[in-house]
Each structure stands twice: as C-alpha cells, then as structure tokens.
C-alpha cells in the first residue's frame with residue numbers, strides 16, 4: 001500500500017490512451033490511494049464520467065461551472081485537499097495550456113489553482129510521435145518541467161495511429177510506480193549508487209553450472225528505492241526473471257568474473273556500493289567447451305573449483321572507495337558471522353538475514369550490523385526495508401561528507 005491515504009486527482013484529457021486511465025484509476029486504488037477523476041471535454045470522446053465514477057466511487061467532474069460545488073468553485077474545492085494532480089493521458093494541447101497558464105475548463109483551472117507546495121503536478125504525455133517531437137511541444141514540456149511538474153515518460157513503441165515512435169503513454173503500473181516515487185524523499189539526489197543483485201552462474205560445461213539461490217528481489221528493491229530517492233543507479237545483475245526498475249541502468253552478467261568487471265567499471269565513480277548479489281564463491285577451474293557425457297559405468301565425476309574474486313572486498317580496498325554495504329545470508333549465528341564479514345571486507349555496514357527465511361520471499365526480517373551497533377528490523381516487505389536502508393545510507397553519507 002505505497003499510496004495509502006494519498007489523495008490523487010486523476011486528470012484525463014482527450015487521447016486514445018484515456019482507456020488506460022480507467023485501469024490506472026484501479027491500480028492507484030490498489031496501492032491505497034483515493035482517486036478523484038476529472039475529465040476534459042476531449043476525454044468524453046473516449047471514456048464516460050459514469051465509468052470513472054463506477055471505478056473510483058467518486059463523481060467524475062467535467063464542468064467548470066458545476067452547481068454541485070460549494071460557491072460554484074469546483075477548481076478550488078477539488079485542489080485544496082489533494083496530494084497530487086496526475087494528468088494521464090496528457091495531450092499536446094493540454095500540456096501547451098499548462099505551459100501558458102490557460103484555464104478555460106475545470107481540469108486546467110484545477111492545475112492553476114492548486115497549491116504548488118502541497119499538491120505536486122505529474123504529467124504522463126500521450127500523443128503521436130510527430131506531435132511529441134515538435135519543437136513547440138518539447139518547449140512546452142521543458143517549461144512545465146521548469147515550473148515543477150514531473151514528466152512521466154512517454155514510452156516509445158507502436159502507436160494507436162499506426163505509427164511507431166516516442167509518445168506512447170506509460171503503462172498504468174509504470175505510472176503508479178512513478179507516482180509512488182514522486183512521494184519518496186529525495187535523500188540521494190545527485191548521488192551515484194551501484195547495486196549488485198541476483199545470483200551468479202558458473203559454467204561447468206555448455207549446459208551445466210553451479211549457482212547460488214537468489215531471486216534478486218532484495219537487490220532490485222534496493223535499486224528501485226535508491227532511484228526513488230533521486231540517485232543515479234547502476235544495477236549489475238546476475239540471471240533473474242525480474243524487470244529492471246524504471247530509470248535504472250542495468251548491466252546483465254552471468255558469472256562472478258563478469259560481475260567483478262562490470263562493478264569495477266562503475267565503482268570508483270560511485271558514492272555508494274550496495275553488494276546484494278549472491279556471488280558464487282567458486283567456479284570450475286576448467287569448464288568443458290563440449291557437453292560432458294555420462295559414462296556408462298556411472299563413475300563419480302571429479303571437478304576442481306577455484307575461488308572467485310571477492311567483488312565487495314575489492315571495491316572496499318579501492319584508494320577512495322564508495323560507502324560499501326554488504327549483505328550476508330546465513331543459516332545460523334547471524335550477528336557473529338556478519339561482524340566477521342564487516343571486519344574482513346572492511347566495509348561500513350552489513351545487512352544480515354537468515355537464508356532459510358528470506359530466499360525468494362517478498363518480505364524478511366533483517367539485522368543491520370555496523371562497527372559499533374547492531375539493530376534488528378522486524379519483518380516487512382523488501383521494498384519497505386530497501387527504503388529504510390536508503391535512509392540509513394543517506395544519513396551515513398551526510399556524516400562522511
């Protein structure tokens with residue numbers, strides 16, 4: 001429930017993507033938001049107030065001159081207790097109106113009447129690629145951005161008009177993620193954060209290998225939380241089934257040595273390195289180029305393993321290392337093992353958890369072990385822990401400065 005009790009005005013303007021705004025209204029409510037729909041006359045060509053009312057449980061307003069509002073001041077009444085005005089889809093015309101402060105209908109009047117420090121403006125453009133790329137549109141987008149609006153997207157791809165290119169509205173769940181991000185404190189603005197996530201896979205032959213169990217969920221949650229906090233995030237990921245969080249640069253790797261190389265390419269220019277990946281400690285000394293065949297007599301197979309580089313320890317030993325945070329999945333004696341790792345890897349903080357408790361799960365109990373402290377964070381979702389960890393890291397960065 002990342003939007004619990006947030007009051008969101010959902011402004012729908014006249015683009016084909018208005019049909020997706022109906023689903024968006026539902027998805028925002030799934031996260032706990034209260035959604036108040038406002039439609040322009042253009043939107044009425046695509047969706048109806050009754051549909052939006054049925055989806056949100058609130059009357060969908062259209063008219064500036066609506067007698068239902070106290071003192072006939074709909075634009076004031078609606079905007080006063082809202083936390084955000086989300087316009088999705090936002091047409092080129094509506095963005096132009098926002099850029100110039102025009103207010104000839106209810107939605108544009110609400111946009112102009114809102115209190116800027118209380119009710120943020122989030123705009124999800126949706127239009128034909130040529131309309132999006134027009135200098136006039138780009139100028140208007142820059143203007144509203146400079147005035148404080150957050151521009152969500154647009155995406156590129158197939159368009160309803162049959163053309164292909166930039167201008168597609170983001171998908172509803174992507175917009176929800178952006179709205180959630182807009183409410184997070186920008187604790188890492190201007191910082192660079194490097195995260196590793198997932199397992200590594202060490203080949204034995206072209207079809208076999210050894211790996212560690214890791215879904216990547218914690219590392220991806222941390223990359224997302226860092227991005228939400230305003231950081232520039234690079235995520236070096238072993239094989240997982242997860243989609244990268246929007247706005248995060250992901251490098252996909254397979255083996256520990258590839259992860260080592262990708263991390264070292266970014267580590268020196270990062271402010272923070274959070275090593276969440278379950279890196280395989282060893283790899284086969286001589287992976288076979290051809291598939292190893294089973295022998296008829298079922299003789300035991302002998303494999304020799306050599307240690308992989310310790311990526312975290314390497315980064316911590318750089319001449320001027322980023323703030324390094326490690327993870328430790330243990331099966332017992334959590335704090336003792338975590339303290340040992342803190343010392344041998346020479347890092348600032350270890351986040352420890354019980355492997356049997358956390359692997360593949362969406363929530364976990366964590367123990368944070370620093371040089372002079374250890375604290376247990378009770379069971380919570382990985383994204384909640386990730387946001388809290390980002391808060392802890394931001395505080396340590398401030399002290400470090």
Ligand code: C5P
Nearest residue numbers: 275276277279309310311312326327328
């Ligand atoms: O030594 P151990 O694997 O238990 O330490 C865990 C921490 O060290 C994790 O943060 C993990 O990402 C990191 N690590 C690493 N390179 C390795 C092994 C572990 O970066 N080869």
